[in-house]
Amino acid sequence: MDYKDYYKALGVEKTATAEQIKKAYRKLARQHHPDVNPNDKSAEQKFKDINEAHEVLSDPEKRKKYDQFGADWQRYQQQPSGAGRGGQPGGGFDWSQYTQGGGGFGQGGQFGEGEDFSDFFSSLFGGMGGGGRRAGGGGTRPGAGADYQAELELSLEEAYHGGPRTITVNGKNLRLNIQPGVADGQTIRLRDQGGPGRNGGPNGSLLITFRITPDARYVRTGDDLTQDVPVSIYKALLGGEQTVETLSGPVKIKLKPETQNGTRLRLRGKGFPVYKHPGQFGDLYLRLTLTLPQHLTPQEKELIQQLAALRPED
Template sequence: MAFVDYYKILGITKSASEADIKKAYRKMARKYHPDVNPNDKTAEKNFKDINEANEVLSNPKNRKKYDKYGEHWQNGEAYEQEKQRQKAHQKRSQSSQGGYTQEDFSDIFGDMFGGGTSSGGRTNAKFRGQDYNSEIQLQLKDVYKTQKQVITVNGKNIRITIPAGVENGQIIKIKGHGGTGVNGGPNGDLYIQFSIVNNTKFKRDKDNLYIDVDLDLYTALLGGQLMVDTFDGKVKLTIKPETENGAQVKLKGKGFPKYRKDSEFGDLYITFQLKIPTKLNEKEIALIKELQKLR
């Protein structure tokens, strides 16, 4: 396997921080994304390389292996184990034969990854493929309902189902969609992290939603009807007389979908913010003064 410099692909140095890697990946991915460069084979290859580099370098554990073992990073631990096993074999051979033979010094990587069966009768070991990491950025409204989406990972299109109610920062695993196993070993897994952007006026806390609603002084004092927004439409509320500033009401089942629980929702909490009238005319001022005398 030829060595691929993932740092060079992303345009960063080996001392780059996790934030630097993330920033560089997003910049390069936007530049070479297939949607931006239709029918451009070079951009398509660059996009594939960028994703591959990010999948390795954005994972601290994989990055450490890559820095140490280079193109053999996926099987670094297995390499160390094989090296220790061969050292033990060499010591046993030395004690029984009085020295080492050329066969004892067979190329470790050749034995493990493509050298076939060695003279000692060892067969190629099977190794699990690498795990891939990807990030999907969505709007809050996008995860209010379950949806399907096609994502590109390492040059392959994968159709996934995104359950309603997924949270910001949540990671889900898609089994078997990582790197191909070595010598018939199992494939790795795909880990997808969700970045949920909330551009709505609602605040979300797990499956509950919160919103502030303006309430005019007269409705607060006398009571009445008020139309308020929920995440999926408007509802009419009955306001009790003498409702205080900061009073809160709960609309059961009007919150956000519960993750992987079909037809179950959290609650919506509405907090009333009293709006004091301004730019009063003379008659209004006189009436308020009269009320003040009564109180």
């Protein structure tokens, strides 16, 4: 059984942080995903290798065990050929600590067709049991399937309203009912929609991460929204009503006379829905920006000059 370099599979250094590993995995998973490379066996194998590497390096306990194994493997490889290096690792190392049940180093059967993890992973993390087969000859141990990861892009309005969406993963169409108020970067888990279980084990999960596209009208902060509202200089000076478009529909606001540029108004409950709390909403903050008239007529200029004369600058 050959040693697998999971760091090399993801293209990261051994000192990589959890965030760097996650970023590298996402990039490679998108590049080699079977949906992007249909009928490409090499891409399919690469995708499996990437998932296996991420399964180990994203788990602190698995990564710690893998790093320790890698150090011992390197020491073993550096031994002279007469120091117990034959067909199986030796040379005084206790390899049984890396196999389930201590039954030897990667001995015994292979995974069947379509399995997600390699013999190397199985020997290290228990998919094959001690020696690969049980004493009763009942085959390899059951194991959970791999978790799949996918991203779903939503507009701000789609995230606001929620509702049904369809996502395709590994050629399979899945219908989702998105709860209103999902956030950018939020991940949900769909159990039993990941890789197939091994030898009767449970299927893995599908982890879907939401990506909310920026909206030109609103800035979202948690469950609150901020919106710029243009107001004519005349309405700002004299006061009046202003219609504001919100994600829940138009709302009329009253402006006081002599409203200043940059004034902020708060509309309670007109922000974003609170995730999984029906009926609860954040607030909408309006930032009033005064607009100046353009292409003035001679008469308008004359009137403005008269107004300026009545209020000379200090």
